[in-house]
Amino acid sequence: MVREFNIMNIIFIIIAVLLAYLLGSIPTSVWIGKAIHGIDVREHGSGNAGATNVIRVLGWKTGVPVLLIDMVKGCIAALLPVFFELAPSGSASLTNLQILTGLTAIIGHMFPVFAGFRGGKGVATAGGVIVAIHPVVSLVCLGVFAIVFIITGIVSVSSMTAGIAFPVLLLTLFDTPSLLFKVFSVVVALALLVTHRKNIKRLLKGEEKKLFGKKQKEDLTAE
Numbered sequence: 001m002v003r004e005f006n007i008m009n010i011i012f013i014i015i016a017v018l019l020a021y022l023l024g025s026i027p028t029s030v031w032i033g034k035a036i037h038g039i040d041v042r043e044h045g046s047g048n049a050g051a052t053n054v055i056r057v058l059g060w061k062t063g064v065p066v067l068l069i070d071m072v073k074g075c076i077a078a079l080l081p082v083f084f085e086l087a088p089s090g091s092a093s094l095t096n097l098q099i100l101t102g103l104t105a106i107i108g109h110m111f112p113v114f115a116g117f118r119g120g121k122g123v124a125t126a127g128g129v130i131v132a133i134h135p136v137v138s139l140v141c142l143g144v145f146a147i148v149f150i151i152t153g154i155v156s157v158s159s160m161t162a163g164i165a166f167p168v169l170l171l172t173l174f175d176t177p178s179l180l181f182k183v184f185s186v187v188v189a190l191a192l193l194v195t196h197r198k199n200i201k202r203l204l205k206g207e208e209k210k211l212f213g214k215k216q217k218e219d220l221t222a223e
Contacts, residue, residue, distance in 0.1 A: 009086065012084045013081075013084075013100075015084075016080040017100060017104050019077070019080060019101075020077035020080055020100075020102070020104040020105045020108065021105065021108040021113075022113075023073045023077045023108065024073055024074070024104065024105030024108025024125060025108040025112035025113045025119075027114055028066045028073075029050065029053070029054045029070075030042065030049055032062060032065065033054065033057075033058060033062070036058075036062060037062070041053055041054050041057055045057040048120055048121060049119050049120040050120035050121055050124070051066045052155045052156075054066045054067075055067075070109065070120070070128070071124045071125065073105055073109065073128060074102060074105050074106065074109075074125035074126060074128025074129040074130075074131075075128035075129065075131050076128075076132075077102055077104065077128075078098045078099075078102035078105070078128070078129045078133055080098075080101045081097035081098050081101055082094065082098070090177070091177065092177040092178040092179070092180075095133060096180045098129075099133070099178070099181060102129030102132070102133065105125055105128075106122040106126050106129065109122045110195075121192075121196070122195070123159050123163075123192065123195075126192075127141075127142075130166065133181065134174070134181070137170055137174050141162045141165050141166050142162070144161060144162045148161045148162070153210035153211060154203075156196050156200075157208075159196065160192050160193060160196055160200075163189045163192035164189050164192075164193075166188060166189055167182070167185035167186045167188075167189050170182060
């Protein structure tokens with residue numbers, strides 16, 4: 001049964017937001033890097049606590065689990081309002097609350113309380129949020145990412161293209177009862193461009209590396 005909008009409902013919303021931030025704050029790459037390899041991935045490669053840098057520095061066997069866990073964080077966070085039954089299923093109110101908890105998880109990933117507020121760019125976590133709220137759009141965006149990656153081999157280009165495709169697809173081919181979700185899609189696309197500004201500079205200089213180019217894994221044993 002959906003809770004009425006009263007003081008108890010507000011309390012549950014606050015609890016959901018706090019849980020979402022704590023979920024997002026789980027520094028997957030940092031904890032796994034230290035536990036398995038004894039290093040802080042933020043001190044190597046691009047210095048980013050994201051799955052791409054983990055793959056470059058520590059390899060696929062470590063990077064893929066990090067990617068999946070970061071996505072699951074966002075997905076679970078966006079499903080908290082559903083779990084707490086904070087609004088009717090399929091309503092704009094429920095979607096808006098999912099955006100609130102999803103954004104909170106993304107912020108937690110970027111500024112994690114468990115890792116000195118030095119996190120990643122939030123791409124995988126944002127992807128998990130979108131999967132929870134609109135699975136069809138997320139699958140199409142994933143397809144866009146895959147196609148661009150196959151063509152370019154560059155993760156940053158693929159991420160930004162998929163991010164830009166998100167609002168374009170939502171506003172033209174798909175529908176949602178939530179105006180806020182449409183605004184959210186635009187914000188996500190712009191945020192991806194902002195968080196990838198260093199990548200954009202390297203792209204313009206022709207210095208952005210492909211994921212499957214020359215061997216990029218650091219010789220960590222020499223440090």
